[in-house]
Amino acid sequence: MSAGSQVTSASALYEQREKRLIDAIELREPDRLPTILFSHFWVARYCGMTCREAMYDYQRLAAATRKAVIDLEPDAFHPVHALVAFGPTMEVLDYKQLEWPGHKGISDNVPFQYLDAQYMAADEYEEYLLDPTGFMLHKYMPRIAGALEPLSQLPVYPSVLHTRIIQSMEAYARPEVRRALETLIRAGEEIQKMRAVQDRMVQELKDLGFPLAAHGTSHAPFDVAADYLRGSKGAMLDLFRNKDKLLSLMDRLTTLIPRAGIAAVKAMGGNMIFIPLHWGLDGFMSPKQFTTFFWPQFQKVLLALIEVGIYPHVLWEGDCTTRLEVIKDVPPGKCVYFFERTDMFKAKEALRGTVCIRGNVPASMLIAGTPNDVREYCKKLFDVVGEGGGFILDAGVGIPDEAKPENVLAMYQFAKECVY
Amino acid sequence: MDDKGKQLIQQIADMQEEDSVKLARDMLDSGYDPIKLLAHCREAMEIVGKRYAEGEYFLPELMLAGEMLKAIGDMAKPLIKQDISGGKTAGTVIIGTVQGDLHDIGKNIVTFMLEINGFKVIDLGIDVPVANFVDSIKEHKPQVVGLSGFLTLAFDAMKTTVEAIQEAGLRDNIKIMIGGGQVDETVRNYTGADAFGLNAMDAVSLCKQWVPA
Numbered sequence: 197m198s199a200g201s202q203v204t205s206a207s208a209l210y211e212q213r214e215k216r217l218i219d220a221i222e223l224r225e226p227d228r229l230p231t232i233l234f235s236h237f238w239v240a241r242y243c244g245m246t247c248r249e250a251m252y253d254y255q256r257l258a259a260a261t262r263k264a265v266i267d268l269e270p271d272a273f274h275p276v277h278a279l280v281a282f283g284p285t286m287e288v289l290d291y292k293q294l295e296w297p298g299h300k301g302i303s304d305n306v307p308f309q310y311l312d313a314q315y316m317a318a319d320e321y322e323e324y325l326l327d328p329t330g331f332m333l334h335k336y337m338p339r340i341a342g343a344l345e346p347l348s349q350l351p352v353y354p355s356v357l358h359t360r361i362i363q364s365m366e367a368y369a370r371p372e373v374r375r376a377l378e379t380l381i382r383a384g385e386e387i388q389k390m391r392a393v394q395d396r397m398v399q400e401l402k403d404l405g406f407p408l409a410a411h412g413t414s415h416a417p418f419d420v421a422a423d424y425l426r427g428s429k430g431a432m433l434d435l436f437r438n439k440d441k442l443l444s445l446m447d448r449l450t451t452l453i454p455r456a457g458i459a460a461v462k463a464m465g466g467n468m469i470f471i472p473l474h475w476g477l478d479g480f481m482s483p484k485q486f487t488t489f490f491w492p493q494f495q496k497v498l499l500a501l502i503e504v505g506i507y508p509h510v511l512w513e514g515d516c517t518t519r520l521e522v523i524k525d526v527p528p529g530k531c532v533y534f535f536e537r538t539d540m541f542k543a544k545e546a547l548r549g550t551v552c553i554r555g556n557v558p559a560s561m562l563i564a565g566t567p568n569d570v571r572e573y574c575k576k577l578f579d580v581v582g583e584g585g586g587f588i589l590d591a592g593v594g595i596p597d598e599a600k601p602e603n604v605l606a607m608y609q610f611a612k613e614c615v616y
Numbered sequence: 617m618d619d620k621g622k623q624l625i626q627q628i629a630d631m632q633e634e635d636s637v638k639l640a641r642d643m644l645d646s647g648y649d650p651i652k653l654l655a656h657c658r659e660a661m662e663i664v665g666k667r668y669a670e671g672e673y674f675l676p677e678l679m680l681a682g683e684m685l686k687a688i689g690d691m692a693k694p695l696i697k698q699d700i701s702g703g704k705t706a707g708t709v710i711i712g713t714v715q716g717d718l719h720d721i722g723k724n725i726v727t728f729m730l731e732i733n734g735f736k737v738i739d740l741g742i743d744v745p746v747a748n749f750v751d752s753i754k755e756h757k758p759q760v761v762g763l764s765g766f767l768t769l770a771f772d773a774m775k776t777t778v779e780a781i782q783e784a785g786l787r788d789n790i791k792i793m794i795g796g797g798q799v800d801e802t803v804r805n806y807t808g809a810d811a812f813g814l815n816a817m818d819a820v821s822l823c824k825q826w827v828p829a
Contacts, residue, residue, distance in 0.1 A: 432676040482674045560802035596768035
């Protein structure tokens with residue numbers, strides 16, 4: 197079907213957009229340059245909502261997403277609720293890993309931020325390796341949410357068996373454990389409420405012809421160790437102090453991470469997974485550290501996802517130009533590499549025939565530039581990176597919260613003129 | 617230089633944490649001059665900084681070097697009776713992550729590299745209100761102010777900070793550099809800063825250029 201052909205029915209539009217995206221991912225020339233809409237708070241701000249409102253008001257966020265998608269007409273979009281709409285649930289949990297707008301003195305119109313800290317001590321590696329689930333339940337959950345502290349009292353089941361299992365029920369009746377369990381139920385109900393609104397919005401947009409760009413989220417093993425367990429300082433020092441333990445932990449994660457990702461994607465009935473990376477960029481680790489602690493484990497995660505028919509969209513944050521020769525080692529036509537500051541032209545050279553490239557209109561341009569700047573940049577991308585297909589237009593790390601609407605509109609409108 | 621001193625410098629520069637801390641302990645226990653020992657540490661840090669600048673070392677090495685320096689400093693400093701704080705510095709830099717942003721990995725690495733290069737760095741921390749920058753400039757009279765930010769919200773916070781410095785009548789005497797995450801020439805122009813940097817070495821080069829020895 198040519199780009200010029202007028203498709204009118206929503207289902208035909210849906211198929212056309214889905215095909216455009218898959219053609220790009222599988223390195224064929226699509227009819228025209230595909231686009232994805234990915235943002236955290238831009239969609240909300242575009243419709244006059246504060247960041248706090250986006251995190252708390254499921255209905256208004258759904259309306260904002262609908263409006264943004266209809267106005268911009270991307271070929272696929274990320275469901276924003278799954279990225280931001282968990283304010284009420286975090287309140288129920290007394291959640292501690294994020295600071296968020298309108299909570300504890302933070303102003304209403306700033307995004308949430310992750311609190312980099314040590315959530316697993318260096319001397320807890322053995323405990324994690326022996327029983328990751330037990331560690332998460334008894335130690336990690338109580339640390340990251342005040343309301344879940346009593347979970348530390350739950351029985352340690354690998355060592356509780358036979359009639360001791362029956363007797364272990366006593367723990368669940370303790371007043372503080374009972375309160376924690378009730379909190380879990382309330383938090384679960386809140387998430388169900390949010391999901392119901394999101395699911396309705398996704399269905400409505402599907403009925404209007406717009407597919408989803410992500411059906412789940414996954415991680416790189418090193419990022420899990422550094423961001424969520426050891427903290428950035430702890431993880432960097434572990435490269436020297438606890439090298440073998442860190443490698444063993446990542447071995448476990450290499451098996452566990454795809455399992456959760458595949459389950460999430462299958463539950464949504466889709467085939468796309470989003471994987472934001474934080475520690476892979478140039479400058480953070482040496483090339484040798486990258487090929488020891490980051491890439492081999494992450495490559496296994498990618499292969500496990502690809503094996504079951506899932507297309508990973510890997511967001512390589514920062515500049516990853518020096519990693520290109522290493523990270524091109526994936527099966528052709530199965531992966532999307534979403535770049536922020538990586539040299540897109542070098543990326544095209546290195547990844548041609550292997551990986552579909554996505555990105556990278558700079559945040560600074562969308563915030564402080566003009567529609568003309570944006571169009572010129574997009575044209576250069578299309579001419580060079582888009583050559584022969586294998587390219588999806590997006591902003592550097594999605595649309596920045598502060599982007600000017602006219603710049604964002606210019607980007608999506610320009611893509612429609614980029615016909616193969 | 618004595619053999620022990622040479623060995624200590626080499627061990628620190630080569631990231632031998634346990635060996636270097638143990639050797640420093642032994643040296644101090646056997647009466648080694650703590651001031652001399654700290655001078656060796658500074659020399660080792662210069663090698664670490666050089667290896668970072670040359671692309672041999674990366675963030676993990678800088679982090680470990682900082683840990684070794686702290687461990688050895690904590691042992692040596694209590695043994696020093698005279699005041700050693702009055703040494704000559706290459707210049708003064710005030711640094712901080714701008715209001716609203718909590719990220720500090722980049723800022724900390726820039727601070728570390730500037731200190732290795734002889735600058736006195738006043739680190740105001742993260743989520744720094746505009747007024748704190750202004751007050752600190754009045755108090756410390758730096759030659760350079762470094763504004764750090766990872767999130768895009770930092771663009772406006774940097775702009776507001778630069779404007780506040782201007783309004784306080786302090787802009788003419790200082791240079792302002794910005795860095796972190798997504799900054800580039802467009803952001804530099806938007807914020808009114810004098811320069812932007814993509815890594816810690818850029819920060820060192822800018823400060824050296826602005827504050828001639």
